[in-house]
Amino acid sequence: MKSFIKLPEDPVTHLPRRQFLKNTLATAVLLGAGSTGLFRPGWALAAEWPKDAFAAKALEDAVKALFGTAEMSPSTAVKLKAPTQAENSSQVQVQISADLPDVEAIAVFVEKNPSPLVAHASFAGASGYLSARMKMGQTSDVYAVVKAGGKLHMAKQNVKVTAGGCGG
């Protein structure tokens, strides 16, 4: 749902002020962290629970809120194991592994869930692997997004949900 509240614009960039501040701050933080060599996995681990990413209603918004960009490239190095048909939509087993060096994070999304983001793992010494069971509201593509070497790699698979569904 779009908000109809008009945000005050910044006189220079004509971006909504809040967005402008957010962009500027994010860039400043990244630059600062990068130049001083502070950007380590440990730094990412200390971050807050990503509320905005979990609240996002659309896949792209969720990816963007989590990683700062929604630009991802399909990769065969990302292995997503999920059933083609879910027997129980409230217990769908997924397994993700990444044959990539320096895996920083793995995130799982279900495109058609009310909130697509399911889980987001940050690694600092464990292998790039995650398995979990999740709920699916309806038939949907499942996305595995892996952050490695500063880039997003993606694999997706359709999982069919038949009778039942969440609370059905």
Place this chain on the structure above:
Amino acid sequence: MAERKMKMRTRQQAGGVELQLLITHPMETGQRTDKNTGKKIPPHFIQRVTVEHNGKVIVTVNTGAAVSEDPLIGFRLKDAKHGDKLKVFWTDNQGESATLEGTVDLS
């Protein structure tokens, strides 16, 4: 308040030593309605799980309400040896938390 249990298991696999966690937790989404009262059941789900291997944090998972009830989460450890120390810690959106300590058991 239901009791929260947590279990961990390690096993040798082709890709390394796998650590599996099983946590007893309702993982309520906040979208379900209580059939008896007609009221919405408030959301109650684990938000973060942290794993330490020999005293060092190796992985942190942010979880949402879409993770299934009684989450079963798996990881792969690097350079794990029999007897290595493991520590798992979780917190949920209602401020509950628990810690479990164990060891890598490859016997």
